[in-house]
Amino acid sequence: MGPLQGLRIIEFAGLGPAPFAAMLFADMGAEVLRLDRKGGRISGKAEVYLRGRKTVALDLKKPESVEATLTLLDRADALIEGFRPGVMERLGLGPEVCLSRNPKLVYGRMTGWGQTGPLAQAAGHDINYIALSGALHAVGPADQKPVPPLNLAGDFGGGALYLAFGMACALLEARNSGKGQVVDAAMTEGSASLMSVFYGMFASGIWCDERGVNLLDSGAHFYDTYETKDGKYVALGSLDPQFYRELRDKAGLSDSEFDAQMDRTAWPSLKEKVASAIKTKTRDEWDAIMLGSDVCYAPVLSLAEAPKHPHNMARGTFIEVDGVTQPAPAPRFSRTPPDVPHGPQPPDSEGALSAWGFSDAAIDALKNAGAI
DSSP states (O other), rough: OOTTTTTTEEOOSHHHHHHHHHHHHHHHTOOEEEETTTTTOOOTOOOOTTTTOOEEEEEETTTHHHHHHHHHTOOEEEEEEOTTHHEEEEETTSSHHHHHHHHTOOOEEESOOOOSSSSTTTTOOOOHHHHTTTTTGGOTTTTTTOOOOOOOIIIIIIIIIIHHHHHHHHHHHHHHOOOOEEEEHHHHHHHHHHHHHHHHHHTTTTSSTTTSSSSSTTOOOOOOEOOOOSOEEEEEEOOSSSHHHHHHHHHHHHGGGGGGGGGGGGGHHHHHHHHHHTTTOHHHHHHHHTTTTTTOOEEEEOOTTGGHHHHHHHHOOEETTEEEEEEOOOSSSSSSSSOOOOOOOOHHHHHHHEEEEEEEOHHHHHHTTTOO
């Protein structure tokens, strides 16, 4: 089941955004075969981003393994790799080789800096890529250092999602043209793209190039998180005038100073007053007053709490696989809903290769060569 049923993708084992992109394809019903190195560690069941696919363990230093990989790619629609530029070429599995054999292949490449440019060969992690794109500078409280937003903006948002979207675009185009192509997804560029609205607001003069003083970055008293009486937190997003009126009514913010909602000079003092008001009640008490109203309110839930919230339970936002609670595949489809994915599995080289059309003799030859 799933809207991508029938799509075949080869994933070269890696870390972070490339396997997460592969998970997204697998969640939607694509048949993703993960090629891991022979003798590598066995994935644990809690490594959620490795769910939904089978694994072949290969020694790509052996020519027999490289040829077997090329045979798999002959039968695939797409490839995902997340190595530094040039690694796949040195393995004999670069785009020119693969596309010469399978002209319709979509070749997805995931890096931090991109395949070209002065930094292409430099090491880096999420924090470095979003630093270069301007995203990191914009996140954090006023007059304090930038705060990394986990690795959501680089690895997963600017990386995996843009790789998956780019590959989906290329796969659609290949159906019409009969030609594959290389998708060069760089986390620096993906995270910059995610900042498009803010670059536009900055160019328009309605966004300051400072942290924590703007409409959506905790500068405004009506768009921030606040501590409750019991040491927990709530999130307020009362941006629109009608929602702001609802916030004032339910939180008892009757001071006339609150009338000028968009007076930035008043925001610091108003934040102190909102903080004092929210601190008078527990999070559960605020839930009873505001949750489900037009305040634009939500409790700030921990990883342990979120799966147990009634709304998430009603929607099936989280599932349990092999005893591990994890987010369900998203988004939803009315006609082709995906199945519940299976958890990470140990390598099954023989079974997986057989499912991709390798004969028993071919598998035995690979075993005898020490290739699998």
